[in-house]
Amino acid sequence: MGLLKRITRSRGFRRFLAEIAAGYYRLVHATGPKIVEPADAYDRLRRLGPGVVIAMWHGEHFMMPFVNRENMDVTAMISRSGDGDFAAVLAEKLGISAIRASGGSKGAREDTARADRHDNGNTLRRGGIKGALAAISAVQEGRFVALTADVPKGRPRVASDGIMLIAKKSGRPIVPVAIATGRYIRLESTWDKSVVNLPFGRVAIVFGDPISVPADADSAATEAARKAVEDGLNRVTARAYAIAERRDG
Template structure:
């Protein structure tokens, strides 16, 4: 039975159906939540610095395609090659976001998971004027920023923009990344934080300091986002 279910989930038509439904559900969530922006002029601050690297936490990603509000906001997102990634990729593309497939993990599985080719593709995308979005934490280590995104900023010369998106109505799963499923008919917020610049000659100590800074900025943005919509982040479900 498990093998049959696995084969069904791997079938292209099921993946496309799930991705389509996920995209349309997220569109409903976006349209039925009253979103605010903090700082209020966040787009005026970010647009002159494009292309940028958009950083957010694992499990808090579902609403991120909607940060693109203009045609000039060209964007691509890093999505894993795992089976679950297929659903996310199909949904993202339906919502107008390009995809880069590979792993953000810079551990022992980096080469096997397509990390090297994905890293090069992200550098090229930034050079071509695309904003690139990716999770800052590596798989199975929730809310611990990895060095991969710092390396990307050093290589590309582009600033990292940490942010969080939250809605007042949600369900939070009890898994490693505390996946949050946003729900319709509430309030939402996009919470930004100060950009992080990585010098092209950054040494190991500087890289580690900036990694810790990014982690702190993301935690602060996430905490403030949930506070803004009146829901403490530790709340489990709507």
């Protein structure tokens, strides 16, 4: 491996880039008017009681830390991949702590086997059972745990078993959330069609209705909840872009 490639793949370089990105996203957030829908969304979150799972889609998640508000204790669940290193530092610089989950296909297979034993056949296909258990504990302690519902490098905009397991074991609801800006670039060549948000545009944050996964949910009930998360995320994402792009009527 050449020197330049080693440098660009190093954690130090990723941390450097994340620090630059944090400053950039602060600029994006600061230079546009903010619209939150519904207007009492944060009051509704608090009325749900301590501990909520905040779900977002991959590719739409870089401004996730700005969901945070004063007196909220938000933690992000982030993979241990190279991209995850960048995202974890970015979240840290923007005031969000991180729970790291394992990554890679070998790790995913091992984690699936452990999840099978842990959850009587309800598999955690990606992300890491250790990370999931840490997320469950954090939610049960009353924190807001934010994570992407779809798995890294998997099928975009398909909610995973992992988020279902966290909600089911913690006994706390999932709330779909989307953040969009009126000005952005969409990277069509990336697996998740990532968005690079641009300054000087509207910033819209939209919250969906809470979705619960009962502790005794069978496979059919769990699948119905998983589909509800997908549908909820698609709705709030479409609505956030409509508001940010002034297509909201």
